[in-house]
Amino acid sequence: MAADDKTPSLNFIHQIIEADNASGKFAGRVCTRFPPEPNGYLHIGHAKSICLNFGTALKYGGTCNLRFDDTNPEKEEQEYVDSIMNDVRWLGFQWDGLYYASDYFDQLYDWAVALIKKGKAYVCDLTPDEVREHRGTPNHAGTNSPFRDRSVEENLKLFEGMKNGEFPDGARTLRAKIDMASPNINLRDPVMYRILRATHHRTGDKWCIYAMYDYAHGQSDSIEKITHSICTLEFEHHRPLYDWFVKELGIYAPQQIEFSRLNLTYTVMSKRKLLTLVKDKHLSGWDDPRMPTISGLRRRGYTPEAIRAFCERIGVSKYEGTIEMAWLEDALRADLNKKAERRMAVLRPIKVVIDNYPDGQTEELDAVNNPEDPSAGTRKVPFGKELYIERADFHEDPPKGYFRLAPGKEVRLRWAYFLKCNSVVKDAAGTISELHCTYDPTTKGGNAPDGRKVKGTIHWVSAAHAIPVEVRLYDHLCKVPRPEEVPEGQDFTVNLNPNSLEVLTAMLEPSVTSEPPASAGGGTRVIQFERLGYFSVDKDSTAGKLVFNRAVTLADTWAKMEKKGK
Ligand code: ATP
Ligand code: MG
Secondary structure (H helix, E strand, O other): OOHHHHHHHOOHHHHHHHHHHHHOOOOOOOEEEEOOOOOOOOEHHHHHHHHHHHHHHHHOOOEEEEEEOOOOOOOOOHHHHHHHHHHHHHOOOOOOOEEEHHHHHHHHHHHHHHHHHOOOEEEEOOOHHHHHHHHOEOOEOOOOOOOOOOOHHHHHHHHHHHHOOOOOOOOOEEEEOOOOOOOOHHHOOOEEEEEOOOOEOOOEOOOOEEEOHHHHHHHHHHHOOOOEEEEEHHHHHHHHHHHHHHHHHOOOOOEEEEEOOOOEOOOOOOHHHHHHHHHOOOOOOOOOOOOOEHHHHHHHOOOHHHHHHHHHHHOOOOOOOOEOHHHHHHHHHHHHHHHOEEEOEEOOEEEEEEOOOOOOOEEEEEEEOOOOOHHHOEEEEEEEOEEEEEHHHEOOOOOOOOOOEOEOOEEEEOOOOEEEEEEEEEOOOOOEEEEEEEEEHHHOOOOOOOOOOOOOEEOOEEOOOOEEEEEEEEOOOEOOOOOOOOOOOOOHHHHEOOOOEEEEEEEEOOHHHHOOOOOOEOOEOEEEEOOOEEEEEOOOOEOOEOEEEEEEOOOOHHHHHHHHHO
16 A cells, blocks of 8 residues: 555644654654643543553554643642542553653753753743733733843842742742743743742642743653653644743753644533532532543443543544534443443333232243343343333323333333233322233243234333332533533533433342443443443442442434334
């Protein structure tokens, strides 16, 4: 195959890497890194970056580091570090080097001194507000700080004083001396260091000055000899600064490449917003199954395979778009359809009494565990005189095209018999409390020897054997597709969906507790409740009471049937 035929299948980053490999730019080396700030839990957007960085290293036989960009001690915690490492591993990746920007604080300090000596950095006494005023606007050049022309000696003395704690927090900064008239605002003498007395989760109280992200990040990449420093598009205008630092320091220069971040409909993604949801108790925590965090998705029942397949499908580009949440859900269905064993559960039960079934009798029927996977085998499901079926599977006055149970109508009970409804019992309020039915003993297994057909098949659970379980049904976290778009003066929380969680007591067939189905991914047990969706066993489960989360509904067929039936 000609090289040209292959090129279109490569994303633009891999095209750059192949061109670099061809030209020998990095001597054929590929070294990437995933650089989270440990100020929150990872979300599905980070998964895109993880798959890209680790996937690229794997594709080209290179290496990928995990580096914590920990330069904001006030917001960072060990809990976040631990959760990030756990999530990266769970997604199926293993880092080559494990590093922290804080490992480099001494080196970064020495390099800052080197820039001062070169006349390329100075200590500035302007307050943050004054710095802002001097910065100018995109259309107007900024003005030089009155401290810009301090002598090298004075700068060295003051910077050392900053480090030694001689000045109060915020009193001074170290700034790069670049160009206050640059059309790129990031080059208008950006701050490199600020004074901040905060205990760092790793370096404790050793430092009271901390490097700014723009100064720490590129130099950390350089120390690790990263070849391709892949980041999201908002850093595009920071690239000239990234390049300026390594050039002025005369150190190894990685190539920064920007791609578009992942946005998903019906959810929010920034850690700041997710932190608000946790801190203000809108949700139960970082791993609430409604969260777009990796830990929330895992608890909900997502598998690493589904998340990786989703990231593969969305691809990598510079196009800023919003991906439909439905794509993520589809990726999960595709994976679980092959892996998850089927069971029967009834979410909103109504009792069925089979009048012609012998009193006191029960029997065990054969049910297939996973029609998509013969190796999953079969199980026994108990059947008896009283069953539960879904309330929605019965209609007293069925509309045209309703194929489920109705007075005088016959349906198939999944894995069991044909069942016909003869009468209904109502309580004083007029609510149906019981259906009286008859079954056809000749239809065991689901087919009639006389060849008569039924159109509807419904699931059921034997009332005598049913296990009550808690089921948590989820809807979108936000009630609008683009929750970040809010009226003036309001924040995204106005768009939270007040009905994103519904808790039910469902009736489950007993085999789930007696023979736990195999785990479908990374420790979370996921089962398909026939016709209802995929459900994960929640960590809130106890020996006496199972709790399930609906990970995702089944594909549209059931929804369509529901609509038709109504
Ligand atoms: P957030 O804005 O959600 O707080 P962040 O960019 O501040 O995220 P970092 O911890 O700095 O979070 O991110 C680590 C890496 O993950 C960075 O390289 C960042 O570009 C990437 N990343 C973060 N969010 C997304 C996203 N939505 N899509 C793709 N990559 C992302
Ligand atoms: Mg960040």
